[in-house]
Amino acid sequence: MSAKGGVDRQRLFVGGSWVEPDGGYYEVVDPATEETVGWAPEASRDQVHAACAAAREAFGPWSRTTPQERAAVLARTAEIIGERLVPYAELAQAETGATTGTARGMQVGVGAARFRRYARVEPAEWAIPPQINEAGPMGKAGVMGALAVRQPVGVVTCVTSYNNPWANPAGKIAPALAMGNTVVVKPAPQDPLSVYRMAEALEAAGAPAGVVNVVSGRSVEVGEAAVSSPDVDMVSFTGSTAVGQRIAEVCGRDMRRQLMELGGKGAAVVFDDADIGSAVAGIGTTFSFYSGQICTAPTRVLAQRGVYGRLVEQLAAYAGRLPVGDPRAASTVVGPVISAEHRERVESYVETGRKEGAVVVAGGERPPFERGFYVAPTLLADCTNDMTVAREEIFGPVVCVIPFDEEDEGIALANDTDYGLIDYVWSGDVARAFRVARRLRAGGVGVNTVGRNMEAPFGGFKKSGVGRDVGSYALHAYSEVQSIVWPG
16 A cells, blocks of 8 residues: 555455545544554545445345355454454554553454354244134135244445444444345544454455445545445444434435444442442443543442442542553553544533532543643532533543432432433342342443443443344344245
8 A cells, every 4th residue: 555654545445446545535643642643545425335336236145155154254354353463453552542451452352252253153043833823815724834034134334433443343244244244334534444454354354345345534425425325224333322313314214224322321320338449440440441432431420328428539539540641551541532622522521510510529630741632530529410511421531420319319310311321230239239220221231340241232222322232132133034934
C-alpha cells in the first residue's frame, strides 16, 4: 500500500479486491499521542453499493456451503489472528488509546475467541412433534409432520462501534458467516484500520471473494448507503441510540431486519448489606475499563442511605488511586478517550453536573499532559435521578451516585430511565438480590458482579436496543426460521 507522511494508506476491501477509494483518505489519530496512525479510505456511495452487490453475488454460493466448511474458515481466521496478536494489538492500541492489556486481551484476544466460538457447528434444524389435524386443506383428517429450519438472512450490513474494533466486529461477522450470510462492514470512522486487518485475516483463511467486504468513511453518506442499499437484508448496529433510531427508520421502510445494541445508563443498586469492597471494584471498572467508553458500565450508582457515605468515600479513594497516562506504560490503568471532541463532551457533562448541584468528590479536572485526550476518573456525589448526568449516557470515566432509602425506591429509580441494557445489584441477601434483579427493566443484570457469561443473551430493553446476540443467540439473530410441513 502507498504511504503518506511515512505511514500506510489503507484500501477498501470490496468483492475480494483491495480498492483505491474514490473519496481519498482521512487521518486516523492516536488518542494518546495525537500522532498519525495511518490514513483510512473514504468510500463513495457507488463503492458502498458495489460492496453490497458483491456480497449479494457471493451469498448464493456461500449459503450453500456446509456448516463445517464455513466453520473451517472461521477457525483458521482465529488462528491467524492469534499468530498476529502483537502487531494487531499494537495497531488497535494506537487507534483507540487502550492499555496494552486491554488491546491484547479484550480487543484482539476476544476477537479471535469469537471466531473460534462460531467455528463450533450447531444444529440448524429440529423436528417438531407431529400434529393430528381433524381436517386438513382437503377436508381430510391426517397427521402432519414439521421441521423448523434456520435459514441465513442474506446480506448483512455490520455498522460497528469505536470502543472495541476487534470484539465488536467479530461478534457480528463470525455468527453471520457461520449461518451462511455474507457481510458488508462499515467500521467506526475513528478506528477502522483494525477492521481491515480482520478482513485481511479472513481473506488469508480462505473466505471467498465477496463474502466479507469493508468500506469506511467519515461522511454520513457512507453509512446511509450501507444501510439503505437494496442488496442488504439486515443491519446489525452498535452505537448511540440517536443513530440507531435513524437506522431503524431507514430499515422500516423496506421491512429490513435489524439487530440494535444501543446506549446504556447502567444502574448499580447497592444495598446496606452489600460487600462494599466488591461493589467499589465493580463500579470502578467505569473508570478503568477503556476509560468508561463502554455501554455496559455501571455509571449510575444507587446507594442505600446506610451505606451511601462509605461507598462515596471508597469510590473517591479508588478513583484517586488509578494511574492515568500513556496506555503503553505497564503501570497505566486509565488511558485517553477516543478524541478531543469526545473529551470536551465528557468534560461538558461534568460541568453540567456541577451546575445542577452535583458535588465533584474525585477528578473533575483535566490531567496535566501536554498531548493526548485524557479525562480524570470523576465521581459525582449528591446527585438526583433527574440530573442530566443521571439521564444521559456520558461514555467516559464518570460515575454519579444517588441515595435511596427503601428497596422499592431503589428499583423505581433504577427503572426511571430511557435505557435498559445492563443493571447491577449488590446485596449480601442473595434472595433479595435476585428478587430485585427480576424487577429491573434491563436486558441483563449482574448480581454482585460486573462479569459476564459469554453464552448468555445480550441486548437491551427500551432505547438500549432491539434483539439479542452472543452465544447461540447470535446465530438466532442472523437467521430466519422456516417451517417445512408434510403429511405424515
